[in-house]
Each structure stands twice: as structure tokens, then as C-alpha cells.
Amino acid sequence: MEAEEVAAKPPKGRFCTICNQRRAALKRPKTLEQICRECFYAVFEEEIHGVIVDNQLFKPGERVAIGASGGKDSTVLAYVLSELNRRHNYGLDLFLLSVDEGITGYRDDSLETVKRNEIQYGLPLKVVSYKDLYGWTMDEIVKLIGLKNNCTFCGVFRRQALDRGATLLKVDKLVTGHNADDIAETVLLNILRGDIARLSRCTSITTGEDGPIPRCKPFKYTYEKEIVMYAYFKRLDYFSTECIYSPNAYRGFAREFIKDLERIRPRAILDIIKSGEDFRISTSTKMPEQGNCERCGYISSQFSVPSSDFLLLSMVLFA
Amino acid sequence: MACNSATCQSGGCYREDNGDKIDDQFPQPPPAVATESTQQRLSNGKNSDSAFCIKCKLKESMAAAFSSSSASAQVTGGGGGGGRGGASDSSPYCGDCFRSNLYGKFRLAVTSNALISPSDNVLVAFSGGPSSRVAIQFVHEMQMKAQKNFDASRDRSLPVFGVGVAFIDESSSISIPAEKFSQAVEEMRLVVSNLAPPVKEFHVVSTESIYSSDSNNGRNRLKELLNAVADVTGKEDLLVHLRMLALQKVALKNGYTKVLLGTCTSRIACRVLEATVKGQGYSLAADIQYVDARWEIPVILPLRDCLAQELNILCSLDSLKTVEVHNDHHSGINALITSFVKLLQEENPSRESTIVRTAGKLTPFHFNRMPEPDDCNMQLASQRRQKKYNLKPNESLPPESPCRICNSPLKKSDVKSYKLENQIMSAEDISNGCCTSCQFQILPKDISLLEHFYSLLPPQMAARGEYSCLGEDRWLREQIQDCLLSDTEDGT
Numbered sequence: 001m002e003a004e005e006v007a008a009k010p011p012k013g014r015f016c017t018i019c020n021q022r023r024a025a026l027k028r029p030k031t032l033e034q035i036c037r038e039c040f041y042a043v044f045e046e047e048i049h050g051v052i053v054d055n056q057l058f059k060p061g062e063r064v065a066i067g068a069s070g071g072k073d074s075t076v077l078a079y080v081l082s083e084l085n086r087r088h089n090y091g092l093d094l095f096l097l098s099v100d101e102g103i104t105g106y107r108d109d110s111l112e113t114v115k116r117n118e119i120q121y122g123l124p125l126k127v128v129s130y131k132d133l134y135g136w137t138m139d140e141i142v143k144l145i146g147l148k149n150n151c152t153f154c155g156v157f158r159r160q161a162l163d164r165g166a167t168l169l170k171v172d173k174l175v176t177g178h179n180a181d182d183i184a185e186t187v188l189l190n191i192l193r194g195d196i197a198r199l200s201r202c203t204s205i206t207t208g209e210d211g212p213i214p215r216c217k218p219f220k221y222t223y224e225k226e227i228v229m230y231a232y233f234k235r236l237d238y239f240s241t242e243c244i245y246s247p248n249a250y251r252g253f254a255r256e257f258i259k260d261l262e263r264i265r266p267r268a269i270l271d272i273i274k275s276g277e278d279f280r281i282s283t284s285t286k287m288p289e290q291g292n293c294e295r296c297g298y299i300s301s302q303f304s305v306p307s308s309d310f311l312l313l314s315m316v317l318f319a
Numbered sequence: 320m321a322c323n324s325a326t327c328q329s330g331g332c333y334r335e336d337n338g339d340k341i342d343d344q345f346p347q348p349p350p351a352v353a354t355e356s357t358q359q360r361l362s363n364g365k366n367s368d369s370a371f372c373i374k375c376k377l378k379e380s381m382a383a384a385f386s387s388s389s390a391s392a393q394v395t396g397g398g399g400g401g402g403r404g405g406a407s408d409s410s411p412y413c414g415d416c417f418r419s420n421l422y423g424k425f426r427l428a429v430t431s432n433a434l435i436s437p438s439d440n441v442l443v444a445f446s447g448g449p450s451s452r453v454a455i456q457f458v459h460e461m462q463m464k465a466q467k468n469f470d471a472s473r474d475r476s477l478p479v480f481g482v483g484v485a486f487i488d489e490s491s492s493i494s495i496p497a498e499k500f501s502q503a504v505e506e507m508r509l510v511v512s513n514l515a516p517p518v519k520e521f522h523v524v525s526t527e528s529i530y531s532s533d534s535n536n537g538r539n540r541l542k543e544l545l546n547a548v549a550d551v552t553g554k555e556d557l558l559v560h561l562r563m564l565a566l567q568k569v570a571l572k573n574g575y576t577k578v579l580l581g582t583c584t585s586r587i588a589c590r591v592l593e594a595t596v597k598g599q600g601y602s603l604a605a606d607i608q609y610v611d612a613r614w615e616i617p618v619i620l621p622l623r624d625c626l627a628q629e630l631n632i633l634c635s636l637d638s639l640k641t642v643e644v645h646n647d648h649h650s651g652i653n654a655l656i657t658s659f660v661k662l663l664q665e666e667n668p669s670r671e672s673t674i675v676r677t678a679g680k681l682t683p684f685h686f687n688r689m690p691e692p693d694d695c696n697m698q699l700a701s702q703r704r705q706k707k708y709n710l711k712p713n714e715s716l717p718p719e720s721p722c723r724i725c726n727s728p729l730k731k732s733d734v735k736s737y738k739l740e741n742q743i744m745s746a747e748d749i750s751n752g753c754c755t756s757c758q759f760q761i762l763p764k765d766i767s768l769l770e771h772f773y774s775l776l777p778p779q780m781a782a783r784g785e786y787s788c789l790g791e792d793r794w795l796r797e798q799i800q801d802c803l804l805s806d807t808e809d810g811t
Contacts, residue, residue, distance in 0.1 A: 191595065192663065192670065194677045253666075257659050261596060264652055265552070267759070268596045274755075275600025278730055280682040 018043070026233075029225035030266060037233055044230050048218055049084050055205050057216045058173070060091030065171040067162055068096040068117065068125070070110030072231045073177030075117060075238040077219060080230075081175065082121050095169055096121075099161045100129035101154055102137020103243060110239040120237060128165035130157060142245060151249045166213045174215040181224040183217070184269045185254040187276035192254070196281060203276035223269060225262075371413075374420070378413035381632075414636050421633055424624045425457045432609040433689050434619040435577065437465070440481040442522075442575040442616075444566055447486070447507060447642035449634045454581035454622055456639055458482055459514045466517055483575060484511045487565050488525040491538050492545055492558060495645045503644045510640050524569045526561050529777040544775040547768070552597075552651035553760030560725050563614070564779050570616040578618045585627035585660070587620075588674040592656045597756045602727035604681040613686040613726060626671060684728055722754035723776070723783045724761055729754055749773045752783070 016024045016036035024034040028043070035043070052058060066081060068074040078096060085092050098114045101107050111127065118125035131137055134157065142150050166174050183203060190199040201207065206216040219227070231238055246252070261268045370383035410417050429435050435458075443458055445451045465479045486507055490500055504523060511521040530537035541561075548554040570578050582590075587607050594603040605611065611618040622630070634641055649657055663670040721728055733755060746769040750758055763772050773781065796803075 187595065188592075191591065191674060191677050194673045196677055196680045199677070253659075253663065257655070260655055261652065264655065265596075268652070271598030271756075272596055274598040275595040275603070278598075278601035280601065280604055281680070282682045 026229065029229065029262075030223050030270075032266060040233070041230070044222075044226060045080055045084060045087075048080055048222060049088060051205075051221055052084070052090075052218055055216075057175075057206065057218060058090050058092055060089075061093075062091075062173055063093040063095070063169070063171040064173045064175060065095045065097040065126075065162075065166045065169055066123070067174060067176040068098045068114045069177075070098070070113035070117070070239040071177070072227055072236075072238045072240065073179055073219065073224075075113070075236050076227050076231050077175065077177040078117055078121050078123060079234070079236055081218070082123060094123050095171060096123045096125040097162060097165045097169065097171075097174070098125060098127045099158050099165065100127055100131070101158065102130050102139055103245070104139055106241060106243050107138075109241070113237060113239040116237055126165055126169050128161050128168070130161065133161055133164060138245075147245065150245055151251070154245075162215075163211075163213050171213065174213050176215060176217055177219055177227075178217040179219040179222050179224045179227055180269050180273060181255075181258060183220060183276070184258055184272040185251055187272050188254040188257070189251060193250075199276065199279060200281040203273055220273070221270060223266075372416050373411045374416040375413060378415065380413055381410040381417065381636075410632060417629075418633060418636065421453075421625060421629055422457055422460065425621050426461065428609055428621040428624060429461070432619075434579075434609060434621055435461070435480055437477045437480055439577050440483070440575045441577045441579050442483045442485050442566070442570045442573075443579045444581070445484050445486050445507060445511075446581075447503060447644045448581075449630045449639070449641050450583045450586065450622060450625075450627065451581035452510070452639050452641045453625075453630045453633055454579060455484060455511070455514065456637075457621070458579065459519070462517055479517065481575075482517070483520045483522060483573065485522040485524055485566060485569050487562050488523055489558065489562070489645075491525065491527055491541060492561075493645055500644065503642045506640065506642045510642070520573070522569050522573065524565050526558075526565050529561060529564045529568055529779065531778060540775055540777075544772075547763055547772050547775065548761055549763070550651075550760040552653055553757075555649060555651065555653055557724065557761050560780075561777070563618075563726075564777060567614055567616055567779070575616060578614070578616050580618060580620055581622050581630075582620045583622045583625045583627050583630055584675050585664075585671050587623060587678070588671040589653075589656050589660050591674050591678040592660065593653060596652060596656070597760070599727065599754065599756050601730040601733075602722075602725075602754065603678060604683045605687060605728055607675070607678055608683050608687040610687055610689050612688065612690055613684075613721065613728075617689065623675075720752070721783060722757055723749075723752040723780050724757040725754060726783065727754055746770055 014024055014034060016022050016039050017033050018035050018039040022036035022038060025037050026040060027034050028040065058064065064081075066074060066078050068078060078094075081092075082094055084090065085094060096114060096118055098111060100111060114125060114127075117123070138150070138154055141153060145153075162174060162176075186202045187199065190196075190202060203220075205220045206214055208214050230236075258269065258272075370379060372378050372380045412420060435441055441458060443451070443455050445455060459482065462479060462482050465477075469475060469477065469479050484507075486504065488500075488504075490497075508521050511519050525534070527534060527537035527541045530540055545554055545557065548557055566578050569575075590606060591603060594600065594606070605613070607623075609620050609623055611620070633639065648654070660671065660674075719728055719731070746766045749769050749772075750762060750766075753762060763769060
């Protein structure tokens with residue numbers, strides 16, 4: 001018996017701890033299990049399926065737009081979602097929706113990737129640009145207001161652009177590739193910056209249900225490292241450069257910290273999300289009201305607050 | 320309590336209150352100097368304004384003192400034991416205003432939250448570090464003022480609260496060279512004895528004393544318990560929980576009514592992030608309030624609004640002796656967070672306060688209020704100042720039982736309800752009685768080791784479990800007791 005077992009062991013390394021048949025090819029970032037590629041694909045995809053089912057993210061027949069930047073998150077999202085749609089018969093009509101902020105050397109290259117994804121995954125693509133929607137590009141904005149706080153603006157405008165694109169496509173729902181690392185960073189950022197209102201909202205898997213287009217995050221519990229691993233092994237086509245303006249973002253602090261944290265205790269990322277979900281925030285806590293922008297009527301909680309940057313920007317926008 | 324005298328010692332009068340009167344209280348400077356300084360201010364404009372204390376505007380600010388005479392010994396306000404040089408000692412206040420401002424924060428915390436009442440006997444936890452050193456100092460000052468009031472009053476109606484100091488001896492869990500340790504203890508004893516009158520007792524309590532059996536057995540059980548914890552962070556956190564048990568034990572044994580910790584804003588900021596990354600978001604609010612009354616002896620945190628930097632400055636300003644018992648090397652996650660917060664604080668000096676303020680908006684628990692005193696007047700006054708949260712425990716539900724190890728409230732959806740079979744703890748029962756964080760980082764991964772681990776726990780932790788299992792049945796029975804015709808369940 002023993003001789004057989006010894007002979008059956010692979011020449012180097014050990015067996016996958018899930019199937020016990022194939023050789024272990026990788027260590028799973030979330031759990032540090034040593035597993036083979038096929039089992040990795042399986043657990044990765046099925047965990048996401050579990051999240052979709054447990055949180056009832058979709059209904060059959062829905063038209064769903066995937067926010068596609070060409071980056072690894074949205075590429076893997078498009079790939080996995082169309083695969084699961086087929087495998088588990090979600091009955092969804094999937095589209096790719098891309099936003100062109102007009103950042104030279106970054107966005108123009110990543111858009112090429114999305115155009116390739118359209119062909120590779122057979123999902124129709126729509127691109128909406130800041131230039132068309134608002135009449136200016138992010139490069140022009142940064143020239144005006146400098147390198148601080150520009151991420152805040154870009155994020156707000158992108159959200160609005162996605163909503164408008166989704167409306168043009170006549171979709172019922174928007175999905176974005178926000179992963180567990182993103183959400184954990186956001187929880188930390190909101191604690192650091194004193195934003196109790198955002199803190200109470202940022203862990204919701206679905207947001208904007210009372211707004212024009214509800215949006216959800218199927219990757220809420222998916223680790224960034226695993227997304228990269230999946231894209232790598234599956235040889236998915238994605239654009240891997242960071243936005244040229246991001247090194248100045250405050251989020252960088254939180255990101256570095258989470259990377260260090262993950263090295264010590266991988267499950268800490270999920271623990272941060274759990275904490276975010278569990279925080280006892282009273283519904284009667286004074287929150288800034290989510291009203292409407294005075295100018296354009298779009299929903300906003302902050303926009304009406306006069307600050308020198310916003311005033312300057314509105315001069316640019318509406319001059 | 321208006322007062323015009325600069326030398327007024329009455330307890331109710333404090334310079335902080337009479338902000339406008341401070342100028343009156345200082346002796347008038349000779350005209351020549353006054354003109355000179357005014358001229359200086361007028362001619363130099365902004366520059367010389369920053370050289371003066373921003374509060375009293377008369378004395379030189381500590382920042383100015385630091386920059387102008389960096390070579391002289393005068394700089395950080397006195398050598399002595401606590402001298403921590405560097406720009407961190409600079410402050411826009413002068414020494415006196417800085418001290419009064421810091422003490423003011425302490426005093427406001429105590430009075431607004433009714434932390435210390437005249438009939439209390441307060442045990443101050445002393446680690447040797449600057450925060451708890453300042454805690455002892457401030458409590459002593461408050462006690463002295465109360466004593467003076469008492470001596471001066473005719474009817475002697477308001478008694479003076481008592482103060483004791485406790486040091487937790489962790490030498491059996493953390494390696495400390497014996498000589499350094501005994502020397503440190505002696506220095507602490509000296510510090511406490513110098514803070515008299517009124518006299519304060521100094522207790523040295525070893526961690527193993529939480530085990531009721533003899534010290535050797537206790538020490539062995541403790542060692543075995545700590546060795547059974549594989550996770551570095553888990554071990555550190557377990558030590559913190561054991562520390563609190565030791566404080567509770569010495570407080571109970573010696574008739575103290577409050578346990579006072581020197582936990583400052585900076586420490587709480589770290590605690591907020593630690594809880595967040597360990598998945599303890601639900602119970603976080605319980606640990607960071609002024610009052611933590613879930614313990615038998617309520618725990619109070621009057622230095623909650625003071626930054627570590629401020630406490631360090633005060634120690635060097637007033638030469639308050641601090642004692643380093645062991646190199647406080649945190650490791651693992653706690654160390655990472657401490658360095659992260661330090662980095663953030665350097666980038667923005669108000670970061671620690673912002674973190675604590677954010678966490679302060681989380682809803683506290685019903686035990687985060689001082690148990691109501693009998694005195695109606697005090698009750699109303701303190702309630703007026705406290706935020707109103709609807710914190711009464713829901714009386715139609717059985718009381719929630721806390722995590723066996725860290726005593727934190729458990730989120731209802733996390734607790735799997737279970738009934739004890741023949742009142743014997745199974746491995747599953749042990750695990751279910753702990754929060755998810757303790758389950759992961761403290762309890763052994765191997766289920767077969769759980770029962771043995773449970774046997775190593777000190778009695779106070781094991782006892783928490785019993786209530787949660789038996790309590791629900793007992794509670795149900797109590798609800799219907801008056802309608803039961805027999806004492807046993809089968810009706811005999």
C-alpha cells in the first residue's frame with residue numbers, strides 16, 4: 001500500500017487539496033490553500049455565483065451593463081459574468097459600457113482593450129465620453145485645478161457618465177468590478193476622513209435602488225490578487241497601467257496598509273468588510289441630505305457645498 | 320465660583336473657567352517691559368504673535384522657546400526623567416496654559432460623564448508609561464482639590480474619593496530581566512508614594528493571580544494557555560484581556576469602585592483600526608467610550624480626549640517620572656496599525672482625532688453609561704450633558720451574553736443558538752460562545768484541542784460561557800415563575 005502511495009505522488013510539489021488528483025499549481029491568496037488551476041477556476045467562479053444568488057443581484061430577463069474600463073477587474077467581470085450567465089442560466093442581456101474621461105496615455109489605450117473585449121466575449125459595447133457629455137476632458141480639468149482632489153471629481157463625473165450611458169442603452173442594472181480590496185480601502189478611508197454617512201453605505205452590495213439605475217458589485221468578496229491570478233492563468237486581455245493621476249490620491253495610504261495587512265493575515269480584508277457591515281450607525285445620526293444638484297438636477301450630497309475648487313470647476317463647466 | 324485671586328486654591332475655581340480673567344490674575348509687568356513687548360508685537364507683526372502663547376498672549380509659547388534656544392537646557396521645559404526633545408515638544412501654548420488646557424480636558428471628561436463621584440474609590444492602572452503617569456497625576460490633583468475643599472468646608476458633607484494605583488506584573492508572560500523589573504517596580508512605588516497626601520496604596524498584581532489556585536499552578540496554566548495560541552496578534556490581544564481581569568480582581572478584592580485607565584486619543588485611534596481589521600466592527604463602540612460598565616467594577620477613560628503627544632509633552636514639561644518596564648514591542652497586526660497611525664498623524668496632525676470622532680458616532684451600548692447613581696440631581700445634570708441614545712436593553716428578550724474571551728457583545732446573527740446537553744461543554748459550544756475574531760485568532764484551530772483549551776481559561780472567562788448556555792432557560796423560567804405550580808419541569 002505504502003509503495004503505491006509513494007509512487008503516485010507527483011515528482012515535485014503536492015496534490016491539490018480540493019480534488020486530490022491534480023498537482024497543486026498555486027496558493028490561493030484568500031485562504032492560502034494549495035490547489036490546482038482547474039479547482040481555482042472552479043472555486044473562484046462558484047464563489048461569485050454564490051454571492052450573486054445569496055444577494056439576489058439579478059432577475060431573469062434583465063438588461064445589465066458591465067462598467068468596463070479595460071482593466072483587470074472589469075475584464076474578468078465581463079468574462080466570468082458571461083460564463084456564469086451561460087452556465088447557470090441567469091437569462092441576462094449583457095452589455096459593455098465604457099467611459100472615456102480623456103486622460104491621454106491612459107484612457108485612450110485602455111479603450112482599445114475594451115474594444116477587443118467586445119469581440120472576444122461577444123458583448124455589445126457602448127462608449128460615453130466626458131467630452132461629449134460635458135464638453136471637456138479630465139486632462140483639461142487637471143490643468144485647471146492641479147493634482148489634488150482630482151480623483152474625487154473624476155469619480156463623481158464617471159458615476160454620472162455611467163448612469164447616462166446606461167440610460168442610453170436602456171439597461172435595468174449596472175455592474176462594476178469593485179473588489180474586496182476596493183471596498184476594504186473605502187471603509188478605511190471613510191473612517192480616516194470622518195465620513196460616517198459614506199461609511200454606512202459603502203459596504204452595500206447594491207446601491208442606488210431608489211435612483212435611475214441600480215448598481216451592484218458581484219466582486220464584493222473577491223480578492224484583487226485572485227482576480228489578477230485568474231486573468232493571468234486564463235490569459236485574459238486587459239490593460240494593466242495605473243491612471244497617471246493616481247499616485248497623489250489619499251487612497252494610496254489605505255492601499256499600502258491593506259497590502260501589508262494581507263501579508264500578515266489574508267482574511268483581514270474580508271474582516272474589514274464585515275466590520276463595515278456591522279458598524280452600529282444609527283439611522284437617526286445626522287447625515288448630509290442626499291438632494292439634487294442646484295444646477296443640473298443630478299443627485300448629489302456634496303455638490304451644493306461651495307468650495308473654491310467646486311466653484312472654479314462649475315465656472316469651467318457652465319461658462 | 321467667580322474668583323479674582325491669582326492664588327485661589329479653591330477646588331471649584333480653575334483658571335480654565337475664568338478665561339477672561341487670566342490677564343487680571345497675572346502680576347502687572349513693569350511698564351518698560353510692557354511697552355517693549357507691545358512695540359515688538361506691532362513692529363514684527365505676525366512673526367512675534369506666534370512667539371507668544373496663543374491663549375494668554377503674555378508668556379512665550381513653547382514652540383518659540385524650542386526654536387530660539389535649542390542648545391540650552393531650558394528648551395523642553397526641564398530635564399528630569401521625562402525629557403523627550405524634538406519638535407514634538409513645541410506647542411503654540413505656553414507651559415502654564417498648555418497644562419491647564421490638558422487638565423481641563425480631563426476635568427471636563429470626568430464631570431460631564433460623572434466618572435468619579437465623592438463616594439468612589441478609584442483604582443488607577445499604571446503601566447509606567449506617560450499616559451497612565453499623567454492619569455495618576457491628574458487624579459491626584461483632583462483628589463487634592465477635593466481634599467482642600469473638604470478641609471475648608473464646615474459641614475464636611477462631601478467626602479473625598481479615594482485613589483489607589485495598580486501595576487500588572489506580566490513577567491511570567493513577557494520576558495523581562497529580573498533586575499530591571501524589580502528596579503522598575505521600586506521606581507513606580509516611589510512615584511506613587513510621592514503623590515501624597517492623600518496617601519495612595521500601590522498594588523502589584525501578577526497576571527497569574529486571576530487563577531484562584533496557588534501561584535505556581537496559576538503560572539503554569541497561564542504559560543500553557545498562552546502557548547496554545549498560535550497567532551501572534553491573538554496572543555497579544557489575549558494578554559490585554561487577561562490584564563483587565565487582573566485589574567478587576569485587585570479592584571474587587573480591595574474595595575475599589577472604579578477602574579481608571581489612561582487610554583488616550585491616540586491609543587483609541589489604534590483600537591478603532593485594530594477592531595476594524597479584525598472584524599470586530601459590531602462591538603467596537605463598546606471599547607471606546609468614557610464609561611465601560613460591563614465589568615463588575617466599571618472602567619473609566621478620562622484621558623480619552625488627550626493626544627499621546629500632549630501627554631508626552633506634559634511629562635517632559637513637568638518632569639513627570641515615567642518607567643519603562645519592558646520594550647513595548649507589539650508585533651503582528653497591532654504593530655502594523657501603530658506604525659500606520661503614526662504615519663497618518665505625521666501627514667496630518669488631526670488624523671487621530673478624526674478617527675476617534677468618526678468612531679464616536681457609532682452607537683454605544685447600554686453599558687457605556689455610568690450605572691445610575693442614587694442621587695437624582697447628579698443624574699439629571701449628567702444626562703443633560705450626555706448624548707441621548709436609546710440604550711436600555713430590550714427587556715422582553717433574554718440578556719445577550721458576551722464573547723467568553725474578550726467580553727465583547729455578540730451580534731445576534733453571529734450567535735448560533737444552542738442548548739447544553741447535560742450541561743457539558745462540547746467543542747462546538749465553546750466555539751459558539753466566542754466572537755468570530757477570538758474564534759479565529761485565539762481559539763486553537765484543531766477542534767480536538769478546544770476542550771483542553773477551555774480548561775486552561777481563567778475562571779472568569781469560563782464562567783461567562785456558563786451563563787450563556789444556562790441563562791436562557793433560567794431567564795425563561797423566571798418570566799413564567801409566578802404561574803408555575805411545581806418546581807420541576809415534569810410537574811412533580
